[in-house]
Amino acid sequence: MTLFILRRLLQGAQLMIVMSIIVFIGVYLIGNPVDILIHPAATQQQKAEIIARLGLDRPLWEQYGQFVMGALRGDLGTSYVYRVPAFGLILKALPATMELALSAMVIAIVVGIPLGLWAGYRPHSIPAQAITAFSILGFSLPTFWVGLMLIVLFSVDLGLAPSGGRGATVEVFGIPLSILTLDGLRHLMLPAISLALFKIGLVIRLTRASMQETLRQDFVRFARAKGVPEHRVVVSHVFRNILLPIVTVVGMEFGSLIAFAVVTETVFSWPGMGKLIIDSISVLDRPVIVAYLMFTAFLFVLINLLVDVAYSVLDPRVRLAGR
Amino acid sequence: MSDVALAIRDLTVEAGPKGRSVTLVDGVSLSVPSGKILALVGESGSGKSMTALAAMGLLEPPVRIASGGASLAGKAVDPTDRRQMRGIRGRDMAMIFQDPMMTLNPVMRVDEQVCEAVTVHDPSVSKAEALRRAREALVTVGIPAPEERLNAYPHQLSGGMRQRIVIAIALINRPAVVLAAEPTTALDVTTQGQILHEVKRLCRDTGTAMVWITHDLAVVASLADTIAVMYAGRIVEQGPADDILARPLHPYTRGLLDSVPMIDTRSERLRSIPGMPPVAGSITAGCRFAPRCERAVEACRTAEPALAPAGNGARLVRCIRPLDDGGAA
Numbered sequence: 001m002t003l004f005i006l007r008r009l010l011q012g013a014q015l016m017i018v019m020s021i022i023v024f025i026g027v028y029l030i031g032n033p034v035d036i037l038i039h040p041a042a043t044q045q046q047k048a049e050i051i052a053r054l055g056l057d058r059p060l061w062e063q064y065g066q067f068v069m070g071a072l073r074g075d076l077g078t079s080y081v082y083r084v085p086a087f088g089l090i091l092k093a094l095p096a097t098m099e100l101a102l103s104a105m106v107i108a109i110v111v112g113i114p115l116g117l118w119a120g121y122r123p124h125s126i127p128a129q130a131i132t133a134f135s136i137l138g139f140s141l142p143t144f145w146v147g148l149m150l151i152v153l154f155s156v157d158l159g160l161a162p163s164g165g166r167g168a169t170v171e172v173f174g175i176p177l178s179i180l181t182l183d184g185l186r187h188l189m190l191p192a193i194s195l196a197l198f199k200i201g202l203v204i205r206l207t208r209a210s211m212q213e214t215l216r217q218d219f220v221r222f223a224r225a226k227g228v229p230e231h232r233v234v235v236s237h238v239f240r241n242i243l244l245p246i247v248t249v250v251g252m253e254f255g256s257l258i259a260f261a262v263v264t265e266t267v268f269s270w271p272g273m274g275k276l277i278i279d280s281i282s283v284l285d286r287p288v289i290v291a292y293l294m295f296t297a298f299l300f301v302l303i304n305l306l307v308d309v310a311y312s313v314l315d316p317r318v319r320l321a322g323r
Numbered sequence: 324m325s326d327v328a329l330a331i332r333d334l335t336v337e338a339g340p341k342g343r344s345v346t347l348v349d350g351v352s353l354s355v356p357s358g359k360i361l362a363l364v365g366e367s368g369s370g371k372s373m374t375a376l377a378a379m380g381l382l383e384p385p386v387r388i389a390s391g392g393a394s395l396a397g398k399a400v401d402p403t404d405r406r407q408m409r410g411i412r413g414r415d416m417a418m419i420f421q422d423p424m425m426t427l428n429p430v431m432r433v434d435e436q437v438c439e440a441v442t443v444h445d446p447s448v449s450k451a452e453a454l455r456r457a458r459e460a461l462v463t464v465g466i467p468a469p470e471e472r473l474n475a476y477p478h479q480l481s482g483g484m485r486q487r488i489v490i491a492i493a494l495i496n497r498p499a500v501v502l503a504a505e506p507t508t509a510l511d512v513t514t515q516g517q518i519l520h521e522v523k524r525l526c527r528d529t530g531t532a533m534v535w536i537t538h539d540l541a542v543v544a545s546l547a548d549t550i551a552v553m554y555a556g557r558i559v560e561q562g563p564a565d566d567i568l569a570r571p572l573h574p575y576t577r578g579l580l581d582s583v584p585m586i587d588t589r590s591e592r593l594r595s596i597p598g599m600p601p602v603a604g605s606i607t608a609g610c611r612f613a614p615r616c617e618r619a620v621e622a623c624r625t626a627e628p629a630l631a632p633a634g635n636g637a638r639l640v641r642c643i644r645p646l647d648d649g650g651a652a
Contacts, residue, residue: 218425224381225420226440226492227413240430315430316476 001312005305012301019297020071023290024064032056033284037080054080067290076294077287081280086291090273095175096166097265097272101257103179103192108199109250115200116207117242121234123212131204138201143260147194147267154190161186164269191268195261199253206249210242217241244315251307255300326397328532329378329416329500330354334391336370336377336556338603345604347386348373349556355500355532355549357396360523362547362564363536364579366600370556371536375502379418380408396499414444417493421505423486427477433488434473437461440492460491465521483514490518494525500532507542519546540583544568552576555601555611558630562638572633572645575612610642618644 034056038047051057055066070077076087115135119128155163167187169176178184214220215238223237224230262274269275273292280288312318336348348370355361363371377388380402393400395415402408412418420426427436437460438453448456454473461469464487477485486506493501503522507515523546526533535546543550547564552573560573571577578596598615601607609624610616616623622643633640 218420218422219428221381222418222420222426222489223428223439225379225412225418226443227409227411228439228443229409232443237428237431241428244430316432317429317478 008305008308015301016294016297020068020294023293024067027286027289028060031284033080033286036284076291079285079288081283081285086287089276089288090291090295093271093273093276095177096270097258097261097274099177099179100188100191100195100265100270100272101254101261103188104195104199104257105250105254107192107196108203112200112203113207113246116204117211117234119204120208120211132208135201135204138197141197143194143198143263144267146197147191147264150190150194161190166271191264191270195257195264199257202253203250206246207242210245211238214238214241244311247310247314248307251303251310255303258299259296326357327354328357328396329534330394331374331378332392334374334377335389336373336382336386337389338386347556347603348377351558353551355534357499357532358526358530359548360526360533360535360546362543362550363534363553364538364540364543364550365553366538368600369553371553372504375418375504375534375536378402379412379416379502380405413440414496415499417498417501419489419493419501419503419506422509423482423489424509426489427485429477433475433477437473437488437492437495440495444496456495460495461488463494463525464491483510483518486510486518490522494529494531497529498531500534502534504536508539540579555606556603557611557641559612559641560639566634566638572638572640572647573642574616574618574646577646620644
């Protein structure tokens with residue numbers, strides 16, 4: 001197990017190196033930040049000074065070398081706009097995004113799994129077909145449009161929830177959280193639902209398909225032949241088997257949830273990483289963009305590793321290589 | 324020990340929407356006394372497994388029981404009554420399936436799966452007591468080091484070991500009857516032989532009756548007391564095992580026996596029955612086997628014969644031209 005984790009971490013490190021090269025070249029290609037950062041009235045000499053100070057006069061490989069040297073010391077660069085370390089900016093925005101992503105994930109699981117189980121157990125019943133239709137909607141409606149419609153309905157027409165911002169927060173271990181205040185909860189509600197909708201659809205479809213497939217297995221029939229009551233067949237025999245694909249997919253999807261949050265955070269002006277990255281892209285604040293992309297890649301590596309470990313705990317047949 | 328453990332009367336199973344339904348099992352009656360083994364023989368699709376699943380109340384839509392009833396140790400049971408069957412299954416009537424690799428839940432430990440069979444029928448049994456019975460059940464079916472097996476997951480055990488565990492689970496509540504759907508087909512011949520031997524001994528010792536569903540006549544010969552041969556949803560021949568194996572009356576039974584390789588007779592080529600069994604729903608008038616039967620005459624194609632007594636009266640056959648000479652065709 002330890003060896004497996006070490007090997008995966010090594011693979012993760014390789015991935016991060018490749019990622020950093022792609023990101024660096026990509027960001028370089030987007031455009032020259034100097035044109036946006038420097039006041040149009042600045043003299044040619046002032047311009048040259050700033051370019052030199054930011055190191056933008058050096059060739060790309062040298063800039064990259066400097067970035068790598070800095071990154072190894074834990075310094076991902078300084079924001080051109082805010083003049084503070086880029087990684088610090090991201091860490092500051094992280095709790096808001098995490099709170100949003102986790103809330104959406106919980107909603108997706110709590111709503112999606114029971115509905116999926118129901119739809120899979122009696123696939124031909126009317127409620128099951130309604131659930132399936134709903135899941136297709138959740139799957140196909142674009143997130144930004146759903147967000148806007150939620151705002152129109154609940155904020156503008158009904159006035160039940162605010163349309164943006166985080167509301168009041170409470171600090172828990174130095175991390176500001178909205179979910180613990182009533183005002184914060186009202187602010188969190190709409191973006192969380194909007195972000196969750198796609199995942200609810202996904203979880204329903206996955207659970208439904210796994211349920212139908214598992215119900216056909218011989219061991220389910222044998223459990224019934226033993227006289228196991230139907231609710232127990234579903235809960236302890238079927239569900240434990242379904243849990244494996246659900247954990248895998250939901251775990252993997254958590255990474256994409258953080259990435260998808262970009263759109264939702266923008267629509268609801270939620271002050272998280274997504275909003276930070278969109279703002280940074282619009283002013284070509286290169287260090288923040290690079291730091292965000294590197295951090296997201298790191299989160300993906302970490303989440304995938306955790307999913308693999310969780311999988312081996314849940315499924316006795318999986319023994320991680322090199323145990 | 325001659326009291327009837329399980330009797331099935333006029334069981335008809337059909338599938339599909341009402342009015343356009345297809346009959347899969349057609350008026351099957353069977354009975355098996357305590358401690359005896361009945362072999363239900365037939366090709367794939369003959370309805371033998373459907374018969375067992377129907378008796379257990381385990382048919383899944385769109386397949387359903389159209390008519391018929393059953394009695395268990397003298398008491399009438401209704402296989403369509405879900406509540407009643409839930410209590411009976413696993414306690415008075417158990418079932419074993421074909422593939423031991425698929426019958427145990429892969430993510431549950433063996434102990435939980437064995438103990439569950441006890442506790443779902445009697446919640447008052449303590450965990451320790453259930454475990455004790457589980458250990459005992461495993462010993463009964465010839466599993467060495469039961470403690471170790473109980474703590475294992477199914478994938479850590481061999482196919483033969485898993486099937487023994489499945490049999491142990493089926494027998495743990497001392498049911499009146501066990502329905503076994505080809506439980507040794509997926510095992511190698513040595514393991515198969517051992518398990519058949521154990522099963523026969525257990526039935527005799529505990530008085531449990533068994534319905535052994537198979538297409539393997541070699542298994543039948545070493546195991547069964549009585550045989551019922553099924554073809555296209557119908558029983559075509561029924562009687563004591565020795566009689567039927569030595570002197571089949573129905574041409575279909577003869578055909579089945581001829582397609583078994585014999586080590587002591589030198590035949591150049593193994594005989595097979597020409598043609599295919601009819602697909603459910605496409606059954607025409609007359610004897611269902613007639614299109615494949617080399618003894619068929621015109622009368623065979625017009626009316627289906629009834630299952631009538633034959634020989635010394637202990638046998639039943641559904642044929643107007645039975646092989647009364649022992650079938651040396």
